[in-house]
Amino acid sequence: MTDANREQTITQALAQYQAQAGARDTMRVPLRGASTLLEVVEVPLDLPTLNPDSFRIAPALAEHAQASIVKTDPYSSAAQNVVAELVRKAHRYAEDLKASLIDGQDQPGLITRKGKLINGNTRCVLLRELRAEGKITNSTLRVAVLPADIIEPQELELESVLQKQVEHKDSYNLVSELMMLKKLHEDAGLTDAAIARHLRMRAQRVTDMRAVLDLMERARRLTDPVLPLTEFITEKDQTQNWIELLRKVREVDQKDGRPSGDVAIASWLIAYVLGYDSVHKLRHAYGEWVESDVMEDLVEAGGIGAAIASVAASPVAEAASAGDIPEGLDLLGDEANGPVNSEVVAVKGLLNIAVAATRPDAEHVSLGDGGSTPVADVRDALHASVSRGLAASKQRALAGSKLQRPTYALSQARDGLREALDGLDEVGELDEFAPHREAVVLLIEEIASLLDKVSEAAESAPSAPSSDD
Structure with missing residues (x-):
């Protein structure tokens, strides 16, 4: 026709x-x-x-x-x-x-x-x-x-708004939603504030979500070969995990520069590709936990673990250049990685092994000795060491310094409140939310009361001596 x-x-x-x-x-x-x-x-x-x-x-x-x-x-x-x-x-x-x-x-x-x-x-x-x-x-x-x-811009707006309405639909996965926001911003010419009004979100949330798509693009190019974007499509919603990673990487980029930010992403990705999708698990996949915990644990485990650590610590090739990226993978724009430095070697090497061990069609993984090891054995060794590494990182965060405990707890509370605000922006005006409103208001009152007590406790604590003392 x-x-x-x-x-x-x-x-x-x-x-x-x-x-x-x-x-x-x-x-x-x-x-x-x-x-x-x-x-x-x-x-x-x-x-x-x-x-x-x-x-x-x-x-x-x-x-x-x-x-x-x-x-x-x-x-x-x-x-x-x-x-x-x-x-x-x-x-x-x-x-x-x-x-x-x-x-x-x-x-x-x-x-x-x-x-x-x-x-x-x-x-x-x-x-x-x-x-x-x-x-x-x-x-x-x-x-x-x-x-x-x-x-066409109005067509894009319509699709985005209609997808928020619940019929017999399958809601977009996170990656599709992020690409929707990108198109609304770039192709339909909408500001983040306009997109937020259409989708009942906060403008800052739209800005952060678009930044998450850029973060995914940066993350997938840290592996060799480049990860497909569909690697980040999961059954469970991963929004909070990516938002927390975004905040952490922004901090590291600003403080220590982009190479250090790449190390932070790669360290997090190791846990992510191995299936650690819980927010509470991935929250501890930061810092030097790979170098200080996982690598040491692999060496101490001996056998396959030691072989994995040896290969990971060997020099690795630079990430694929933009020209090496297969057709279709440059949809979001090219951003070539800088040269691989010594700090990246172990983390990137271990990430590449983790990716190789979790590919659906993989049967064996080469560990550099001329032979290959069954993928299940490599995966089991990685899971054991990564699990212990995340546990050690969590212990340092929770018990490593009592002086940091209030800041850590308040940071978690802040993230939780932001999530609550995003949730209320999305469902607060829906009729179906009415039965839940009273319970939410009671929780808010309880939190407000606790916040007053926390504020009083902080104000009563001794002040730091001034530079004149």
Whole structure:
């Protein structure tokens, strides 16, 4: 079907809609700062073109072998097949949604006058599957039709806002959400304050989240070979982990410079790629815990552990240059790493081994002795030493200095309050939150009372002697 045929078919469907008598199907969407009522029509299931710019598939598309086809001719048959494949894989509950669609389509999609789906791509793909499998006979898709003068930045805004509404949807993973914010800022030209208003977030949160995407880009280029961006897509939400890493790296960059910041990221990544996804675990993956704890523990363990430590401490090649990055991986821009110095050697070496040992298709890991070691053995040795290293780092943070305990505890409280504020920004106006409001208010009152006591205790403590004493 040509673009002209798509547009003509949609125009005819709208004309038939206007000629209908009685109640007509409609859908409200947030458009141009107002709640807008759109006509809902049925179009042939083969009419819509899938959205190649969908935030949901952006991370996987950036690394797809045929990404150039989608970029060059996004609405060709070959490109649309790639988009359909990625749309299908990106939805974590696709089978449940597919089963529900056998009984009919509850929510309409959202389509432009030229036939591009802004919302409802997964439903379209799954309905096409069901028809091909003979499980449904219906060959149409219900869609709300956007005004003819809609422009691309408004399309991006709509997708971002509609994704916050809960239907039978799979919410974006963290990487997709970050790329959505990037597109809203760079392609739609929205300020962080404007994005925050659309998504019911704080402007500072939007700024930090966009910075997290840059941090991910920096992090993945610390390994050799470069990590795919999809490495950071996990079943569990990792937002708090990345926000805490961002704050730490900002501090290190400012105090000690970027090379030290890279070491901090690499140290954290070692625990991250080995599956330590708890905030309370990763919170201690900072400082010199790799060099002082993990490396020493590996050496003391002997055998495979000692071999891992020996390889990690050997000189490593510089990270791949921007020109060596596979096609599609430079989506977020190139930022070449500086030369590898002595401080980075052990941490980066251990990170590369950890990455090699956690690849899904890996069976063996080379430890530099001319042979290879079963990946399970390497992974077990790393897990044991990293676990003990994180425990040692935690003990130093909690008990290493009683004088630092108040600052540490208050820092944790501050981070928790920021998370609470972000949560209230997102759900505070929802009707479903009403039953929880009273409990939250009581907690706030209790915290305020404790804060008064903490303030009194701090003020009553002896002051530091002045330089004149």
